[in-house]
Amino acid sequence: MTDLIEIKHLQKQYGNHEVLKDINLSVKDGEVVTIIGPSGSGKSTLLRCINLLEEPTDGELLFKGDNILSPGYNLPKYRAHVGMVFQQFNLFENHDVLNNCIVGQVKVLKRSREEAERIAIENLDKVGMKDFAHAKPSQLSGGQKQRVAIARAISMDPEVMLFDEPTSALDPEMVGEVLKIMRELTGTGLTMIIVTHEMAFAEEVSDRVIFMDQGVVAEEGAPEKIFQHPEQARTKEFLQRILEG
Numbered sequence: 001m002t003d004l005i006e007i008k009h010l011q012k013q014y015g016n017h018e019v020l021k022d023i024n025l026s027v028k029d030g031e032v033v034t035i036i037g038p039s040g041s042g043k044s045t046l047l048r049c050i051n052l053l054e055e056p057t058d059g060e061l062l063f064k065g066d067n068i069l070s071p072g073y074n075l076p077k078y079r080a081h082v083g084m085v086f087q088q089f090n091l092f093e094n095h096d097v098l099n100n101c102i103v104g105q106v107k108v109l110k111r112s113r114e115e116a117e118r119i120a121i122e123n124l125d126k127v128g129m130k131d132f133a134h135a136k137p138s139q140l141s142g143g144q145k146q147r148v149a150i151a152r153a154i155s156m157d158p159e160v161m162l163f164d165e166p167t168s169a170l171d172p173e174m175v176g177e178v179l180k181i182m183r184e185l186t187g188t189g190l191t192m193i194i195v196t197h198e199m200a201f202a203e204e205v206s207d208r209v210i211f212m213d214q215g216v217v218a219e220e221g222a223p224e225k226i227f228q229h230p231e232q233a234r235t236k237e238f239l240q241r242i243l244e245g
């Protein structure tokens with residue numbers, strides 16, 4: 001597997017607050033990487049830097065070997081390759097489910113409406129939401145909204161999907177239906193970077209787990225290593241705290 005994304009010495013500051021400190025990380029094509037860590041450790045900020053919702057203060061971000069932060073890089077094209085699923089769904093409330101999955105395809109990828117609709121229906125079917133194609137987001141449960149958000153993102157044929165705590169805003173009984181869809185996606189060869197507090201899920205689906213603490217990658221490795229044999233004291237403490245609930 002080749003590196004799809006390479007992050008070198010990435011830093012992000014808000015005023016004097018250094019949220020990300022010298023992050024180095026690479027993600028291979030087809031890899032499923034989960035990012036875990038305490039609240040405030042910078043997990044979401046890292047994800048938002050990867051798709052440039054936040055501009056890094058310093059460092060390099062390479063996509064297929066090209067630094068996307070260098071002047072002249074085609075950012076709209078890069079963004080079209082990177083799908084994102086947010087904690088709060090971020091669906092277009094005034095559009096129905098189908099249109100939510102069509103708009104980006106037509107506007108950004110310049111697909112015909114017919115083709116976009118066919119792809120949208122196919123993906124809504126995959127997430128079990130085809131029958132809701134003409135519903136408005138306000139008529140859906142949180143779990144259903146998140147499944148639509150996933151269908152919308154995959155309809156753009158992304159090369160990498162970023163998930164920012166996709167189940168954190170859900171009622172507990174809806175978490176499973178969203179994890180199920182994500183689990184299915186991990187079997188398709190799609191590169192995925194997932195920020196999550198669902199430890200059992202992270203252990204099950206990840207090729208690699210990144211443990212972040214206070215703005216650095218404190219430890220990384222195979223899920224078995226991180227969850228069963230963590231080396232760093234702070235990884236052990238974090239996992240202990242989570243297990244004690």
Ligand SMILES: Nc1ncnc2c1ncn2[C@@H]1O[C@H](COP(=O)(O)OP(=O)(O)OP(=O)(O)O)[C@@H](O)[C@H]1O
Nearest residue numbers: 014017019037038039040041042043044045046165
């Ligand atoms: N736009 C912003 N302006 C100022 N500070 C910010 C901004 N976004 C994030 N921060 C700060 O950066 C730090 C890291 O936040 P981030 O959301 O990345 O953490 P996290 O690890 O994802 O936490 P959680 O698990 O609670 O979502 C926090 O202290 C937060 O207050």
